Amino acid sequence: MIALALPAATTGEGFVPPTTDELHLPDVLPWAADYGTGVGKQMILVLLSVVIIAWFFSKAAKKQALVPSKLQLVGEMGYGLVRDSIGKDIIGQRDFLKFVPLLFTVFFFVLVNNIYGAIPLIQLPSFSHPGSAYVLAGIIYVLWITIGIRKHGIGYFKMVVVPSGVPWPLLIILIPIEIISNFLVRPITHSLRLFATMMAGHLIVLLAGSGIEYLLVLQDNIFLQATSVLVLVGGVAMYMLEALIMVIQAYVFTLLTAIYIQGALADEH
């Protein structure tokens, strides 16, 4: 960020900040791109995440010792977090058990795909492309509408859209607002929140990296080169913040999933 304030000094070329184009890496199979099925790094990472999660939890759950090993402890803590603090507290004692597998899968899928952004050499969260976030939020969207219809019948839409205990002139304003907020904005924000935070986090780390490169490699002045240390310190701090945000976003995504399911199961709006 300091690099942005500096004059385009000695080399004659100014600092070029990274753009969103940096997120579109070249295809892994270049010949496949012509057929519209370009397999990028993000896709490989998504597939890899499934393997990692399956491997980790099957290994953690294999030996169920009374005194748990470290691996088993981590697996059970993760399961307990999703089951109790997200499932039981939000959906409620009565029917949360049915949804624990879904919440568990969503939480760890999003978590592993976000944490990729903090691992050196991989350094790319899969959700930095909006497509994967749209699909994930779309599945949840279809799911909670289906749950609502199965629980309440077709009157579910009326239940969601028409708030009870409101004088009728207000309904003219309230019904369109409720339709927009529940059926349009909800899935959009659900997916974009995940995508935008991942993309912004990736770009910030990229910006710090390219700033260091510009100051350290492309400058001749020794004092300007020394200022790259400041950018490095700031960049590491942003990197730590991003690692925190990655975990929080996985939590928030799962929490919102649970809240939407709970809203569909609830008796009164």
Add this chain to the structure above:
Amino acid sequence: MEISGSLNAIGYGLSAIGGAIGVGLVFYAYITGVARQPEAQRVLQPIAFLGLAFTEALAILGLVLAFILG
């Protein structure tokens, strides 16, 4: 002095003020609540993150629009 670039960045910076104030208020209330009654933390935590998610939504829409329209 000549300045070039997109006004979107300034627009997004301005719009982020609202989200920042909102998130600050949410966590202010959460921290005060936990400080007064530490055993309420389990109850307050999902509510606080839900509030964070809702206040954040507008700032995120702003960020996406800043990129799309830019």
